[in-house]
Amino acid sequence: MTKINTTLTKNPKNLPPSDKLGFGQYFTDHMFVAKYREGQGWYDAEILPYSPLALDPAASVFHYGQALFEGMKAFRQDSGEIVFFRPEFNYDRLCEGAARLCLEAPPKELFMEGLKKLVEADERWIPNGPNTSLYIRPTLIGSEGFLGVRPSHETIFFIILSPVGSYYAEGAKPVRIWAEETYLRAAPGGLGAVKAGANYASSLKAALAARQKGYAQVLWLDVEHQGIEEVGTMNVFFVMDKEIVTPALNGSILAGGTRGSVIQYLKSKNLPIVERKITITEVIEKIKSGELKEAFGTGTAAVVSPIGVIHYQGKDWDINKGETGPLSTQIFTEITSIQRGTKADPFNWITKLK
Known part of the structure; x- marks a missing residue:
């Protein structure tokens, strides 16, 4: 196990008001950093005051895009206990992504220990207001300075923390989304x-x-601008008369942790959740026929975000009269209640800090 040194700041910041956090605007007093060098392994793991990283101008991350991150959260439950939501899922996905980008993933023990020690150091930053949490951003970058297209032999792993409120300015209200017909987010065989x-x-x-x-x-749509993939920072679900559909993972869709949690919850309630290809044409036809009852996005940042309007081919298509649907509300309430500790956790999603 790599030793983690700790240097605490002598100038702690003032805490921002919990009702004005927004998302990703404030950062805590400390950060976790560990380094890897081929032939040496992991070294210089430390908790230190939040500060700029020193990087070679020729670092791989700048020239060849070797950068990967995760998004996770910690919560201050109503009991006062600090918990993480599915941290092992995030570690496993980080490792999968690191392999795809030819970066060295930290050992699980280093990941978990660094995470816990950092959150302990900045525990006072964890807000307890409604719909607030501590957002956690573990990041891997290629840090070796060189020019030439090959994987970096050096990696920096760091974690930063940010107290957050609602991701969208709309809060829990349904969002309006734009079906993109020109640009692509990802393609088969790529990094989607x-x-x-x-x-x-x-x-x-x-x-x-x-x-x-x-x-x-x-x-976002697929390369033919038909198959639905993701909604920006979220996976997406459509509630029909006879089934609940989410796009099947096809190699260009991110396997979201909240997506997996929602599927697990729906199955536990014996609701007809189906993972399959669904096209924008099908969705519009279901809206026209009245068979599409509601739609929502899922992700770490917003948890569940109802969709009130889809714009496609020059027209706004209203879903559920632009109002939040009952299933969106039910899922949001269930997941956030487990995160807050006001309901039992039958799925083993919660990991305690201590």
Whole structure:
């Protein structure tokens, strides 16, 4: 086990108001950093005051895009206990993504110990207001300085923390989304199933255009601009008369942790959840016929986000009259109640800090 050294800040920051957190605007007092070098292994693991990283200008992350991250959360339950939501899922997905990007993943013990020690150091930052949490961003980057297309022989693993409120300005209200008919987020055989920084870079232009038109997110379609894949930062579900459909994982869709939790919950209630290909044409036809009852996105940031409007081919298509549906509400309440500790955890999703 790599030893983790701790240096605490002498100048702690003031805590932001819990009712004005937004998302990703504030960062805690400390960060966790560990380094890897081929032939040496992991070294210099430490908790230290939040500060800039020192990187060679020729580092692989800048020139060849070797960057990968995870998104997770810690909660202050009503009892005062601090818990994580499915951290082992995030570790496993980090390892899968690291293999795809030819980065060295940290050992599980180092990941978990660094995570827990960092959250312990910054425990005072965990908010306890409604719909608040501590967002956790574990990140891997290629740090070796060189010019030449090959994997980096050096990796930096770091974790930063941010107290957060609602991801969307709309809060829990249904969002308006734009079905993208020009740009692609990912393609078969690419990086779509990995939380690579490159995926998010390629999404920015379409997302910016959608926001300028009054839409919160982009509904990404496949290479034929028919098959539905993801909604920006979320996986997506459609509630029909006879089934609940979410796009099947096809190599270009991210396997979201909240997506998996929702599927597990729906199955536990014997609800007809189906993973299959679903096209934008089918969704529009189901809206026209009245068979589409509601739609929602799922993700770590928003948990469950109802979808009130889909814009496609020049027209806004209303879903459930633009209102939050009963299943969206039920799932959101169930998952957040487990996270908060007000309901039992029959799925073993919760890991205690201590």
